[in-house]
Amino acid sequence: xxxxTQSPTHLIKTRGQQVTLRCSPKSGHDTVSWYQQALGQGPxxxxxxxxxxxxxxGNFPDRFSGHxxxxxxxxxxxxxxxxxxxxxxxxxxxxxxxxxxxGPGTRLTVT
Amino acid sequence: AQSVxxxxxxxxxxEGTPVLLRCNYSSSYSPSLFWYVQHPxxxxxxxxxxxxxxxxxxxxxxxxxxxxxxxxSFHLTKPSAHxxxxxxxxxxxxxxxxxxxxxxxxxxxxxxx
Numbered sequence: 001x002x003x004x005t006q007s008p009t010h011l012i013k014t015r016g017q018q019v020t021l022r023c024s025p026k027s028g029h030d031t032v033s034w035y036q037q038a039l040g041q042g043p044x045x046x047x048x049x050x051x052x053x054x055x056x057x058g059n060f061p062d063r064f065s066g067h068x069x070x071x072x073x074x075x076x077x078x079x080x081x082x083x084x085x086x087x088x089x090x091x092x093x094x095x096x097x098x099x100x101x102x103g104p105g106t107r108l109t110v111t
Numbered sequence: 112a113q114s115v116x117x118x119x120x121x122x123x124x125x126e127g128t129p130v131l132l133r134c135n136y137s138s139s140y141s142p143s144l145f146w147y148v149q150h151p152x153x154x155x156x157x158x159x160x161x162x163x164x165x166x167x168x169x170x171x172x173x174x175x176x177x178x179x180x181x182x183x184s185f186h187l188t189k190p191s192a193h194x195x196x197x198x199x200x201x202x203x204x205x206x207x208x209x210x211x212x213x214x215x216x217x218x219x220x221x222x223x224x
Binding site for chain 2: 035042105
């Protein structure tokens, strides 16, 4: 079992650009959640996808959007990047009410 | 509204001595509580969870935590620290009504030889 995988591992973008991060859930899981972890902070919940629909959303602007595919994998899209979007982006998968398993994250640097 | 407060940003203990990482929470409904560990350049790993069963919860690697409703606390303990325990630890609260998950700011545990 590969567990939760995320790609890419690292990414450098320029202010104003757009970025797409990808997540493949643990085998058998149907729910994917995304978190932003700024340096020295705890992860902050962005949103959760279940059955290809956004089920819950945290306090993030509409520049942050996502998608879940029929195979349960997911993408996180961020438009009009700001310097403050620099962070580790974590994906977690679970069954809809179960324990979350986290991937290693994607480190995004915005310059 | 839910919230979680980790009372110490850094804790240093000597190898072989007890570990105590403190966490207080606030939740309007019956909370689920978790402790996660994050080693450098690695993903978050679940140590243990409380979901309204036994108030003393045993986790992996010798860690345990006690849910105290009267004190709204969920402190993490380990009888004897090991060098491999050095990491960042996060206390997490989830409201069983809406499953929203709130992380604390983390406690960095340092183990002194």
